[in-house]
Amino acid sequence: xxxxxxxxxxTPQQSRAETARPVTPFxxxxxxxxxxVGATKIxxxxxxxxxxxxxxxxxxxxxxxVSPKEIVSxxxxxxxxxxxxxxxxxxxxxxxxxxxxxxxxxxxxxAGKIRSAWNFPLPDLSQxxxxxxxxxxIRLESDxxxxxxxxxxxxxGRFCDNFAxxxxxxxxxxxxxxxxRPYKGAHGFAIHFASSSLAVPTEDxxxxxxxVPEDFASGLGMExxxxxxxxxxxxxxxxxxxxxASAGDSRAQGVIEDAASITGRLIAQTINMLDPEKIILxxxxxxxxxxxxxxxxxxxxxxxxxxxxxxxxxxxxxxxxQSGIIGAALSALATD
Numbered sequence: 001x002x003x004x005x006x007x008x009x010x011t012p013q014q015s016r017a018e019t020a021r022p023v024t025p026f027x028x029x030x031x032x033x034x035x036x037v038g039a040t041k042i043x044x045x046x047x048x049x050x051x052x053x054x055x056x057x058x059x060x061x062x063x064x065x066v067s068p069k070e071i072v073s074x075x076x077x078x079x080x081x082x083x084x085x086x087x088x089x090x091x092x093x094x095x096x097x098x099x100x101x102x103x104x105x106x107x108x109x110x111a112g113k114i115r116s117a118w119n120f121p122l123p124d125l126s127q128x129x130x131x132x133x134x135x136x137x138i139r140l141e142s143d144x145x146x147x148x149x150x151x152x153x154x155x156x157g158r159f160c161d162n163f164a165x166x167x168x169x170x171x172x173x174x175x176x177x178x179x180x181r182p183y184k185g186a187h188g189f190a191i192h193f194a195s196s197s198l199a200v201p202t203e204d205x206x207x208x209x210x211x212v213p214e215d216f217a218s219g220l221g222m223e224x225x226x227x228x229x230x231x232x233x234x235x236x237x238x239x240x241x242x243x244x245a246s247a248g249d250s251r252a253q254g255v256i257e258d259a260a261s262i263t264g265r266l267i268a269q270t271i272n273m274l275d276p277e278k279i280i281l282x283x284x285x286x287x288x289x290x291x292x293x294x295x296x297x298x299x300x301x302x303x304x305x306x307x308x309x310x311x312x313x314x315x316x317x318x319x320x321x322q323s324g325i326i327g328a329a330l331s332a333l334a335t336d
Contacts, residue, residue, distance in 0.1 A: 030049075030097070030098065030099070031046045031049075031096075031097045032049055032100065032329040032330075032332050033045070033046055033047070033082055033083070033097045033099070033100040033135070033329065034046075034047045034054075034101050034103075034324075034327070034328040034329030034332075035075060035078070035100060035101070035102040035103065035325070035328055036327075036328055037075060037103060037122070038062060038143070038324070039062060039064070039105055039170055039171075040061065040062055040170075041059050041062055042059070042074060042075060042078060043058070043321060043324065043325055044059075044079070044082055044325060045057040045058065045082065046082060046086055046097055047329035047330075049329060052150070052153065052319075054322060054325060056082050056085045056086065057325075058078055058082060062074075064119070068123050072122055072123060072124065072125050075102070075122075075125065075128075076128045076129055076132050076133075079100060079132075079133055079135070080132055080133060082097075083097065083133055083134070083135070098135060098136055098137060099135065099136070099137040099138070099139070099332045099333070100129065100135050100139075100329075101146070101327075101329045101331040101332030101333075102125065102140050102141070103140075103143040103145075103146035103147070103324045103325075103327060103328040103331070104122060104140060104142065104143060105118065105142075105171070106118060107142065107189055108141055108142040109187055109188035109189070110186075110188040111188075112140050113140075114140060115188075115189075125140070126138045126140065137332065138332075139331055139334075141331040142173075142188070144165065144167045144174065144175050144191050144282075145175050145182035145184065145191065145331070146323070146324050146328045146331055147282050147317065147323040148177050148282075148327070149177075150319055150326035150327035151163075151165060151177075151280055151282070151317055151318060151327075152180045152181065152182075153180065153326075153330060154318075154319060154326065155317055155323060156280045156315040156317055156318040157177055157180075157280055160177075160277050160278060161277060162177060162178050162179070162274075162277055163176075163177050163277055163278045164176055164267075164270055164271070164278075164279050164280070165177060165182075165280045165282060165317075166193070166280070166281050166282065167282045167283040168218070168219075168283040168285040168296075169218070169283030169284045169285055169286070170219040170220050170284075171218050171219075172193065172194045172213075172218050173192065173193070174193040175190065176190070176274060181334075193267075193270055194212075194213040194214040194217060194218070194262075194263065194266055195213075196212065197210050197212050198210070198211060198212075198213060213262050213263070216258070216259060216262060217260075217262035217263045217266075218259075219237065219285055222238055222255055222256070223238065223241075225258065225259065226251075226255050229255065230251055238284070238285065242256070242288070242290040242291060242292065245290065245291045246290065246291070256290075256291050257295050260291075260295035260296040260298075260299055261295070264295070264296045264297070264299025264302075265303045267279065267300050268300050268301075268302075268303035268304050268305075269303070271304050271309065271312060272304065272305045272306075275309070276312070277312075277313075278312060278313040278314070278315060279300070279314045279315070280315050280316070281293075281314065281316055282317035282323060283317075286316070287316045300314060
């Protein structure tokens with residue numbers, strides 16, 4: 001828990017999971033707690049929604065080996081820590097957060113209900129936070145939409161009517177942003193682009209080859225592809241692949257290029273379908289600077305159908321790991 005009495009702000013430039021009907025928003029100047037629940041860490045802080053500044057930034061590992069209830073307890077504990085710090089620092093009641101937005105790596109429908117458990121279940125998360133804090137308003141959101149929302153407001157998506165945001169890391173997901181807001185679809189599930197099986201004929205056309213692109217092109221998929229081809233496990237995951245590739249290892253270069261080819265072609269197809277103003281890449285892979293990022297962009301541009309669109313801006317997310325925290329907080333203030 002922070003012990004300083006003077007809040008330390010970090011500006012993004014420097015460094016609906018919602019109810020089914022509109023709700024009364026909190027004043028824009030009121031601070032909001034943002035929680036970004038990831039597969040490897042839980043990050044949280046108090047966000048000033050007018051500026052995107054974060055104070056009392058906390059991070060803890062995600063204990064995936066424990067029970068779902070214990071993960072919920074960890075999230076509740078970090079909210080409690082931040083609330084305690086906020087009360088100690090506040091000079092008046094308006095500086096104490098009354099709302100929390102939580103970004104989760106799952107499907108979240110338009111009513112704010114978690115509808116999947118790809119990474120881990122989060123049973124009764126909202127209820128647990130209500131029982132252990134004084135927070136009166138809790139909103140859940142899909143992590144990729146939270147990240148895109150933050151980028152639209154304060155990051156690489158500013159001053160842009162529409163862009164496609166891709167989160168590329170251990171998994172893959174996507175969202176379309178229109179006039180500053182993530183598009184949710186009719187049910188809240190418009191975040192897929194590589195998770196469905198695709199089928200193409202084999203080289204001799206004797207049968208179909210069926211595969212899920214994410215199983216080979218995500219960070220975890222690249223590790224799986226390496227192990228299937230070469231037998232041994234990667235000690236440091238995708239980071240080790242990049243290290244090997246930069247040292248001239250043709251095996252690592254092949255895995256990286258194949259993964260970039262799969263994802264790049266799918267992103268190009270998304271561009272062909274949606275015709276966005278720009279592409280924003282988030283996540284560890286999307287924002288990387290090695291061979292993967294280079295090949296990814298090459299395959300995106302090479303597979304855009306209308307060649308006049310092949311120069312579309314392809315930008316890294318501007319907020320880094322803070323995007324999930326900021327976007328979660330912004331989602332708590334959303335009214336549609």
